[in-house]
Amino acid sequence: MQWYGLDMAPFRRIVASGRALAALVLASALVRILLLRAFRARTGLPLFVENYAADRLPAVSPAERLEMNAFSRCFACGRCDDGESERQRGSKGEYRGVMQFVLASSRNMPDHDAAVRALEHVPEQVLLEKEAICPAHVPISSLARFVRAKAAAMR
Ligand code: SF4
Structure with missing residues (x-):
């Protein structure tokens, strides 16, 4: 199960909803981005440019x-x-x-x-x-x- 490219499998067993679930998802996304940046993966604006240049956006x-x-x-x-x-x-x-x-x-x-x-x-x-x-x-x-x-x- 994917959500904005994020693997949601770890959340399947967590009983959370509403704001608690939102906070968990956001925290997980933050950790993921920080890890990607630590390994110098393309994120943020450079990733936007790479993704949308072909669409002339x-x-x-x-x-x-x-x-x-x-x-x-x-x-x-x-x-x-x-x-x-x-x-x-x-x-x-x-x-x-x-x-x-x-x-x-x-x-x-x-x-x-x-x-x-x-x-x-x-x-x-x-x-x-x-x-x-x-x-x-x-x-x-x-x-x-x-x-x-x-x-x-x-x-
Ligand atoms: S709102 Fe302004 S820009 Fe739009 S059609 Fe009217 S005059 Fe032109």
Whole structure:
């Protein structure tokens, strides 16, 4: 019996439930990680990178994680798409508007390559103007910076 790669066999005979069982499982996981690290096995961030690089899922820092809460505030009102039709037409399908960029980029990290191509059709000043009128105060310019950085990291 496995639980997150942890062999649960030793717990079969232990009569514990609820918080006691949770504490036992967590203690066992801690011991396992400490042993793995003592023998220089790959754990933590290096293991994350190894596991998810093929899925094009980059790691995020604690500061980026905090920023991501604000990225996902978009509720698809469409206000930031006002006046974008000419740029959309000119992009020949690469750019579908700021709202599409915000929604896709804040919910699906492996698509950042496509998001970067969309951004090439929108000047930075326009992103700042859209940010100023966004009722959800999505930091659109910061999201663009984040997307460019993550796309570059995965190249
Ligand atoms: S204006 Fe803000 S909330 Fe509305 S679609 Fe654009 S990013 Fe989302």
